[in-house]
Amino acid sequence: MKIAPDTFNVAVGSAEPIYRQLFDGVRRRISAGQFRTGDEMPSVRELAQVLAVNPMTVSKAFSMLETAGILQRRRGLTMVIAPARTHRVEDAAVLLRPSLRRAAREARELGLAREQALQLFNDVLDEPGSET
Amino acid sequence: MKIAPDTFNVAVGSAEPIYRQLFDGVRRRISAGQFRTGDEMPSVRELAQVLAVNPMTVSKAFSMLETAGILQRRRGLTMVIAPARTHRVEDAAVLLRPSLRRAAREARELGLAREQALQLFNDVLDEPGSET
Amino acid sequence: MKIAPDTFNVAVGSAEPIYRQLFDGVRRRISAGQFRTGDEMPSVRELAQVLAVNPMTVSKAFSMLETAGILQRRRGLTMVIAPARTHRVEDAAVLLRPSLRRAAREARELGLAREQALQLFNDVLDEPGSET
Amino acid sequence: MKIAPDTFNVAVGSAEPIYRQLFDGVRRRISAGQFRTGDEMPSVRELAQVLAVNPMTVSKAFSMLETAGILQRRRGLTMVIAPARTHRVEDAAVLLRPSLRRAAREARELGLAREQALQLFNDVLDEPGSET
């Protein structure tokens, strides 16, 4: 029910803004069914400390998630995952497609055949997950 | 020998900086064998006009390519693709891997099975190329 | 820890580009031990104002220093001197040699004897420092 | 009497403009007594070919030397070193000092003691001459 703060991970050195990593990370985990309606987020302060980032950054991500109808604010308590009716639970395909499109365009410019690109993706899927 | 200016394409609205798009585009085309040592780049001004961007933006990309040993300056003339010994022609896999890693990480967070992710990538590879 | 903006000085009229003067100046001060890992650079805007140059000029120098692994970016904060492992702290001899080589070549072309050239350098070392 | 074209050498890759290298090279050799009044320069065309540079570049250097009273034009013939009365034969010290000043300033910023700087210059004077 309560989501552990170490569920999240951000790459501070990444070109991807931290708040965006948090925002997208929550959306993906909801899509994956890992976070469910009513689950309690860590507090801004706690999460900021665990991730070693500025609380304002976490707060910004949370606010965006609230605006998107994904989180709900509760006076004096931590935010919770909103009921599905306030936001569309995105299909995994929809969330993943932008990254795949980018990779596909690059593969095309690199002159890679479909089989080569797919093989390469297959290999990468084997790697243990780490942040970039 | 002389590279046509319309070989390049940039998405001015993209989050990816224009100069970065140019930089990476050149690297990929070299990797693909489309650009070769000694090939002459368009002039900064010409390319800037064709792409409808500021010459300084193009100049910045060219300077970065020179710093990377990929382009060579010739006083009074346009820049040329440098000999391979000054810059390691990157393997396509090396250039593509970062984008695939990102997609793989997202697929993992989305709880997608390998087969689903590969199928999705396969579908996207069918789409006609367009910039983002 | 914080580096004072007036530590830097540039000669705007010099043939040496301003951004290059800044770049080399930082390298030399690191070599001299005057700047150390973790020291905070002035902000781009502050330094630009003190030097009475355009912020983009300072920014270009900083970017080059970052590319060289000498400075590190910190989102929302000023840049800092990077740990030595990312950039080789250059030996003073290495940094000074190019200028000495040039002088030596000229002395040779001028037909100066070693003693004359050394004497002349000794005299010049007495002059109070000023920019060119 | 006729100056051999291979007396000159330029570094096309240098930051120093080619025409400047030629201009200063002639001045230094006159100062050294290597070139004397009446000595015949190579033709623009010949020198350009030997150095593998654009004839306009050589021509520019020659014109500047003429403007400085150092060379004299002769209809249909190559230019010659002008008599000393039309230009000051510069003292070697005057011609060398700018480069030494630069080196001295850098040595200062590097925190080098006088003895270290002199020692380093002495070492460099031992190196066989090459262009930079």
Add this chain to the structure above:
DNA sequence: GTGGTCTAGACCACA
């Protein structure tokens, strides 16, 4: 507040 990106336009150095 921080730095990043881009523009429009100028001037210079070089060939």
Add this chain to the structure above:
DNA sequence: GTGGTCTAGACCACG
């Protein structure tokens, strides 16, 4: 013609 440098000023993203 080429690229390099700099300016003034705008807007954005991030924290």
